[in-house]
Amino acid sequence: MTDDVDHKEYIDKQRDDWNAVANAWEKYDQWLADNFAYFDQILIQRAGIQPGHKVLDLGSGTGNPALAAAKIAGPEGRVMGVDVAEKMLEVARRRAKNQGLDNIEFHTCHAGDIPFDSETFDAATSRFCLMFLPDVPGALKSIHRALKPGARFTAAVWGTADKNLSFTLAMRVLQKFTALPSPDPSAPGPFSQGQPGALAARMTEAGFVDAVEEAAPVEMTFPSLDFYISNMKEMAAPVRAIMEKMDDETRARAMDAIVDEVRKFESPDGVVRFSGEAMIVSAAKGTA
Ligand SMILES: C[S@@+](CC[C@H](N)C(=O)[O-])C[C@H]1O[C@@H](n2cnc3c(N)ncnc32)[C@H](O)[C@@H]1O
Numbered sequence: 001m002t003d004d005v006d007h008k009e010y011i012d013k014q015r016d017d018w019n020a021v022a023n024a025w026e027k028y029d030q031w032l033a034d035n036f037a038y039f040d041q042i043l044i045q046r047a048g049i050q051p052g053h054k055v056l057d058l059g060s061g062t063g064n065p066a067l068a069a070a071k072i073a074g075p076e077g078r079v080m081g082v083d084v085a086e087k088m089l090e091v092a093r094r095r096a097k098n099q100g101l102d103n104i105e106f107h108t109c110h111a112g113d114i115p116f117d118s119e120t121f122d123a124a125t126s127r128f129c130l131m132f133l134p135d136v137p138g139a140l141k142s143i144h145r146a147l148k149p150g151a152r153f154t155a156a157v158w159g160t161a162d163k164n165l166s167f168t169l170a171m172r173v174l175q176k177f178t179a180l181p182s183p184d185p186s187a188p189g190p191f192s193q194g195q196p197g198a199l200a201a202r203m204t205e206a207g208f209v210d211a212v213e214e215a216a217p218v219e220m221t222f223p224s225l226d227f228y229i230s231n232m233k234e235m236a237a238p239v240r241a242i243m244e245k246m247d248d249e250t251r252a253r254a255m256d257a258i259v260d261e262v263r264k265f266e267s268p269d270g271v272v273r274f275s276g277e278a279m280i281v282s283a284a285k286g287t288a
Contacts, residue, residue, distance in 0.1 A: 007134045010188065011084060011110050014132060017237040018061070018085035024234035025062045026091045031231065032064065035220050036127075039156050039278065040065035042216065043125045044072055046282040047154040052076040053122035056146055058111055058139070058155075059083055059129020063092030069125060070096070070104040079104040080121075082114060083129075111139040116146045124153040128278075131157045131193040140206035147285040153208065157193040159215060159277035164191065165265075166220050166274035170232050170239050170258050177254040178242060190238070199281045208283035216280050222272040228262055229255070 025032070043065050049055055051074040057066040060081030070079040081104065083089050089106040096104050109115055111133050124143050133139050143153050161168045167190055174180070186192070193199045200211040222228035232239055243251055265272050 007112075010134045015084045015086075017241050018083075019087040021235055021237045021240060022062070022085065022087035022091055025088065026094075028231055028235055029062065029095070031222075032062075035218070036064070037068070038218070039127055039216070039280075040068040042280055043127060043154045043156060044069055046212075046280060047123040047125050047152045049073060049123045049125075050077075054120060055079045056114070056116065056121040056124040056143065057081040058114070058124065058126040058143060059132070060092055060106060061085070061088045061127075061129070063095045063106075065125050065127050066092065066104060066106070067096060067099060067101060069123075070101045071099075073103060075103060077103060080116065081106040082109050082111070084108065084110045112142065114139075114142040114146055118145050119148045121147050122151050123147075124151070126153075126155040128156055128158065130155050130199065131190055132188050134188050136193065136199075136202055137206055140203055140208070144207045144285055149285055149287040152282055152284045153203070154280065154282040155199065156216070156278050156280050157199060158190050159194040159279050161191045161194070163194075163275075163277040166276055167236070169261050170236065171242075173257045173261055174239065174242050174254055176257070177246065177250055180242070194277075194279055196279070199279060200283070203281060203283040207285070209286040211281060211283035213279060213281045216278045218276045218278055220274045220276055222274075224270050225259065225262055225266055225272055228272045229259065232258075 049069050049072050053073045055069045055073055057079060060066040060083045066079050066081035073079055086108045089108055092106050112135055124147055130136055158164050200213045203211045262272060265274055
């Protein structure tokens, strides 16, 4: 992406796409916890979050890992979650209230406009957001600026497309039913930060030191094929956006083709399992 106009259009679309799936993310809250809560613990641990810390979470969506971080930060600490999609944050606020957390607040803003003073935070996290940003270096610089010297930022992003078939399967099938061009691997999207070394290098360029990267395998479990299909249609913002533009007949044929592909991952007990891989990258703001 090259200029501010492209960025603005792209960000507006991201906002709309994620707002459109906020209800579904709330509906599948337990499934998200069962499959991905593990990442919250890694992010909190690698970012070094402690009781009393002030924590920034970028792209909080419906509240992960911000809520888990608030439990560790405790009454003396505070978590600020930011996200471009207000409806996702409405769910996050509801979840915080239900969990009795009053040391957390959520702000609607684009990652490039993080509204906090320099050297405010003791730690920062981001779970599965960075890859959707049109200007990752700019966002990393904003986070770097907002951290205190010595504080760590830890992000989870999806690995490469070939390692994450659970997400790519539907997109690859849809590709055959639409005139979509092949995705540009350098454009923002679920796998744009997944190449080994890529995000660590970007963090270093943004001024971070001591970047450490680890590949984290994940198994995604869907209790049934029907569950997988509903989950994918309702939660996956990019899939939903494409399917909405199809006529009814094409959409029905595309769905049949997706079901045929997913059957290959169905166990005799009806459970659908996919392996995936995330990259966890952690780096510090230098003290010099
Ligand atoms: C895959 S969701 C992840 C949500 C949450 N962190 C989680 O792991 O459950 C990606 C989130 O990034 C947010 N996002 C996308 N582009 C953004 C931007 N430019 N600035 C801030 N947030 C953005 C979306 O609104 C969405 O909530």
